[in-house]
Amino acid sequence: MNWEPLAIWLSETALHDAMVNYSWMFPMMETFHFLGLTVLFGSLLVVDLRVVGLVKFINMREAMSYFIPLAIGAFAVNLISGISFLCADPYSYFPNLGFQWKMGMIVVAGINALWFWFGEHAELKQLADGQDAPFRAKVIALASILIWVIVIVLGRMIPYLEF
C-alpha cells in the first residue's frame, strides 16, 4: 500500500504543527490515549465477561445499553488521540510493523464487534440475570477480549519495532 501521499498530507495539517511545536501536546495526547484505553477495556470487560459467564448476574440489557456506548465513546477518544500521534510523525508510523499489525487487529476487533451487534445483541438482550449466553456469543466475547489485549500489546511495541 502506498502510504506516502497520506503521510505528506498528514504532515501538512495544523495538528501536525501543534504536535511538533508544543512539547506538552504529545504527552497530553498519550495520557488521553491511556485513559481511553482504560475505559474502553473496562467497558468491554463488563459486557464480554458477562457473556462469557464469569459475571453472570450482571443484567445483560443494562450492561449493553450503558457500557457499549461508553466503549464507543472511549474508542473515539483513542481514535482522535491516535490520529494526533500519526500526524506528529507519519513517516515513522506507517512503515512500523507494530503500527501496521495494530491497525489490522483493530479492523478485526471492529468486525468482531459488528458480528456481536448484528448477530447476538437481540438475543442477548432477552437473557435473564444468571442465565447462560449461547456458546457462539461466548466465543465472540472471548475473542473480543483477546483481540483488544493484542491491540494494547502491539501499541506498546510500536517504539520497539522501528526499523
Added chain:
Amino acid sequence: MDFLLWYEEGPIGIFIRESLWGYPITLSAHAVGMATVMGVVVALNLRVLGFAKGLSVAAFDKLFIIGWIGFIINLVSGLVLFAGTASSYFFQGTFQLKIGAILLGGILMKLVMNAVRANKPQVNQKSLAFACIACWTVGMVTGRLMAYLV
C-alpha cells in the same frame, strides 16, 4: 539505598536492562495489567456514581477478581521494570506520586466497597467513588509522565 543498588544489580535488573525483548514485553504486560485493573476500578466506580443503575453492584463481585489479577500482573511487571533503574526511580517525584496515588486508590476502592455493602448514604458512596477514580487517574498519568519528567 543499599537495598536499591542490590536489587538493581541483581539478576532481575540485569535481565531487564540487557535482554533485547525483556523490557518491551514487560512493559506490554504492564499496559495490559493497567487496562485490566483500572478498567474494573473505573467501571465499578462509575456504577457507584450512578451510571447503569440497573446493574446491582453485588453482581460486579466476580469482576473484582479480574481486577485483582490485573493488579498482580502490574505489581510483578512493575517490580521487574523498577529493577532496571531502581536507584533513580525511587527518588523520582513522579514515581513517588504514582505509588502514593495507587496505594491511596487501592484503599479508597476498599472503602467504596465497604460503603456500598453497609448501604451508607449515596453522598458518601459517591464522593469516595469519585476520589477513587481521581487517584487511579493520577496514578496512570504520573506513570505515563515518568518517561518525560525524569
